[in-house]
Amino acid sequence: MQQHPLVAILNRLGAFVLVMIALSIMIFVLARVVPGDPARMALGPAATQEQVDALRGEMGLDKPLAVQYLDYIGNALHGDLGFSLVSQRPVTTDLAQTVPATVELVLVSVIFMFAVAIPLGVITAHYRDRPLDHIGRILSLTGVTIPSFLFAITLQLLAARFLSGWPIIGRLDHSLGWQGGPTGFILIDGTLAGRFDVVLDALKHLALPAFALSMAGIGQITRITRSSMIENQRKDHVLTLQSFGVPERVIIFRYLLKLSSIAPLTIMGLEFASLIGNAFVIEMVFAWGGFASYGLNAILQKDLNAVTAVVLVAGLFFIVANLIVDVLISIIDPRLRRKEAR
Amino acid sequence: MADMKMLEPTDRGLSAGYMMWYRFSRNPAAVIGSLILLSVLVLAIFAPWLTPYPKHTGAVVDFRARHMPPDLEHWFGTDKAGRDIFSRTVFGLRVSLLLVIGVLGISVPVGTVLGLVAGYFGGWTEKIISGLTNVMLAMPPLVMALAVSNLLEPTLMNAMIAITLLWWTWHARLIYSVSKSIASEDYIEAARLAGAGPLHILFREILPNCVSVISVKTTLDAAFVILFGATLSFLGFGVKPPTPDLGSMVADGRQFMPDFWWEVLCPGAAVLYVTLGFNLLGDGLRDMFDVES
Numbered sequence: 021m022q023q024h025p026l027v028a029i030l031n032r033l034g035a036f037v038l039v040m041i042a043l044s045i046m047i048f049v050l051a052r053v054v055p056g057d058p059a060r061m062a063l064g065p066a067a068t069q070e071q072v073d074a075l076r077g078e079m080g081l082d083k084p085l086a087v088q089y090l091d092y093i094g095n096a097l098h099g100d101l102g103f104s105l106v107s108q109r110p111v112t113t114d115l116a117q118t119v120p121a122t123v124e125l126v127l128v129s130v131i132f133m134f135a136v137a138i139p140l141g142v143i144t145a146h147y148r149d150r151p152l153d154h155i156g157r158i159l160s161l162t163g164v165t166i167p168s169f170l171f172a173i174t175l176q177l178l179a180a181r182f183l184s185g186w187p188i189i190g191r192l193d194h195s196l197g198w199q200g201g202p203t204g205f206i207l208i209d210g211t212l213a214g215r216f217d218v219v220l221d222a223l224k225h226l227a228l229p230a231f232a233l234s235m236a237g238i239g240q241i242t243r244i245t246r247s248s249m250i251e252n253q254r255k256d257h258v259l260t261l262q263s264f265g266v267p268e269r270v271i272i273f274r275y276l277l278k279l280s281s282i283a284p285l286t287i288m289g290l291e292f293a294s295l296i297g298n299a300f301v302i303e304m305v306f307a308w309g310g311f312a313s314y315g316l317n318a319i320l321q322k323d324l325n326a327v328t329a330v331v332l333v334a335g336l337f338f339i340v341a342n343l344i345v346d347v348l349i350s351i352i353d354p355r356l357r358r359k360e361a362r
Numbered sequence: 363m364a365d366m367k368m369l370e371p372t373d374r375g376l377s378a379g380y381m382m383w384y385r386f387s388r389n390p391a392a393v394i395g396s397l398i399l400l401s402v403l404v405l406a407i408f409a410p411w412l413t414p415y416p417k418h419t420g421a422v423v424d425f426r427a428r429h430m431p432p433d434l435e436h437w438f439g440t441d442k443a444g445r446d447i448f449s450r451t452v453f454g455l456r457v458s459l460l461l462v463i464g465v466l467g468i469s470v471p472v473g474t475v476l477g478l479v480a481g482y483f484g485g486w487t488e489k490i491i492s493g494l495t496n497v498m499l500a501m502p503p504l505v506m507a508l509a510v511s512n513l514l515e516p517t518l519m520n521a522m523i524a525i526t527l528l529w530w531t532w533h534a535r536l537i538y539s540v541s542k543s544i545a546s547e548d549y550i551e552a553a554r555l556a557g558a559g560p561l562h563i564l565f566r567e568i569l570p571n572c573v574s575v576i577s578v579k580t581t582l583d584a585a586f587v588i589l590f591g592a593t594l595s596f597l598g599f600g601v602k603p604p605t606p607d608l609g610s611m612v613a614d615g616r617q618f619m620p621d622f623w624w625e626v627l628c629p630g631a632a633v634l635y636v637t638l639g640f641n642l643l644g645d646g647l648r649d650m651f652d653v654e655s
Binding site: 035038039040042043046047050051161164165166167168170173174176177180181290293294296297298301305315316319320322327330331338339 | 597
């Protein structure tokens with residue numbers, strides 16, 4: 021029984037929807053059972069009991085929890101995530117302003133991560149147990165062990181000392197007078213508007229935080245790529261290619277690498293949750309002002325609607341990343357497309 | 363039973379303990395890692411006697427000595443209140459180790475038991491437990507821990523609870539896959555036919571086969587818990603001042619950054635030192651037991 025690739029992807033989508041529902045129930049219940057009355061917190065200690073009760077009614081806090089949840093989901097599906105008590109604006113407006121900054125940072129780090137880690141993994145596997153391999157392994161061990169905040173701050177210190185004038189905080193130099201564009205991604209908007217000075221400045225600002233954010237992933241992906249390459253070298257079809265006299269270079273880059281990129285991609289999908297977590301630290305150190313900074317602030321201020329939305333969006337990031345990984349893997353590995361339906 | 367005995371290393375003149383010791387001593391990563399951890403453990407336990415200024419872990423203020431760079435008297439320099447950073451860092455190790463013991467002491471047994479049960483019994487228990495772990499995996503652990511610890515109250519205890527709530531799922535997932543593959547082995551079937559109850563099979567037949575996987579995973583996890591705890595307290599969700607804590611010391615020092623760099627780098631390097639120790643030991647154990655990552 022062959023499974024159509026579309027069916028496989030729809031199956032995964034279904035599983036992801038279930039995960040999303042469970043996640044939303046969990047965070048919703050968590051946000052509602054906290055000690056303290058959200059209405060009282062919103063109004064402050066000076067408000068009268070009547071005012072608090074009125075706001076409770078307005079916020080729907082007097083209804084049963086299940087009804088509240090269904091209301092929330094119904095509104096969320098219409099693009100209404102409630103009102104942020106801190107910014108005094110709809111949460112969706114806040115998210116629309118902050119999410120692009122984080123997505124830009126995360127995407128650039130992920131690209132950088134693969135651009136460094138895959139070649140490093142290939143090299144260390146090729147020169148196994150030789151000096152180059154040891155250097156690569158020490159590098160990847162450092163990536164896994166160093167606290168992201170320490171690495172980020174060290175980068176800032178080094179840049180401040182040795183690269184005078186290199187930006188160490190923020191997304192863009194204010195003196196450029198950039199007003200923002202339709203997508204919120206400075207790299208895209210700047211290119212569309214033909215402002216290459218803005219794009220260049222944005223890239224300079226991105227370099228350090230993206231490097232800091234990708235460090236942990238570089239360590240892990242280098243490791244996985246290395247062990248995957250070494251394992252696949254012993255596969256029969258690789259031995260066959262070698263015995264036919266196919267050049268080493270062709271074997272590595274056309275056959276081995278393709279096969280060995282499946283494991284790192286899978287790990288990338290699973291590790292995406294911790295990447296988002298690290299973004300909280302990196303955005304704080306580099307004053308990035310993205311979704312993670314917003315989330316951190318929301319958590320500190322106990323802004324319940326914002327916290328709920330932040331957790332849901334973070335979960336959504338994870339799910340989208342894993343869907344992309346699934347699609348990529350099924351492109352790379354034709355065996356998965358032909359796999360029997362489980 | 364006589365056949366079984368022939369396989370014991372004791373009959374070949376080597377004790378099981380000696381075999382382990384031999385493999386361990388031949389593994390540089392494991393040796394270096396455990397030496398690092400030994401030094402950390404000694405420092406943490408005997409901190410009051412080994413540090414030059416044990417009183418500086420409290421609310422001591424000595425403005426004449428503030429922001430002193432590292433020298434022979436203050437190995438790691440002093441902070442904004444003139445306190446010895448080396449003494450505070452060593453005491454900060456205690457907090458980190460307590461966090462590891464607290465989190466892993468609960469989440470490892472819970473995750474192991476649930477994983478064993480899900481893998482062995484299958485059916486509904488399997489569906490519920492693996493469904494739960496799948497949901498937890500989609501949650502950025504740091505975001506979740508921040509949310510939980512702050513909705514309660516941002517203290518170390520609550521951070522610990524928050525981390526524990528998430529951590530057991532990773533163990534459950536791992537042990538589940540091992541236990542599921544073992545559950546279909548012939549010797550499990552044989553034990554069942556011989557009349558062994560589910561408890562005996564779970565804990566006397568399957569669990570011993572998971573020990574190597576659990577020990578590797580737990581060691582590597584200890585490093586993650588320390589990183590995680592340090593990150594939480596760096597973001598302001600740690601122990602209350604003036605109790606020294608590595609993450610919050612880094613956060614404090616960050617305000618005086620380019621000039622007084624030691625206030626950030628020294629406690630930060632201490633975190634790196636401990637996580638390096640656990641990671642090296644974990645990698646070494648993995649090679650020794652030949653466990654797949």
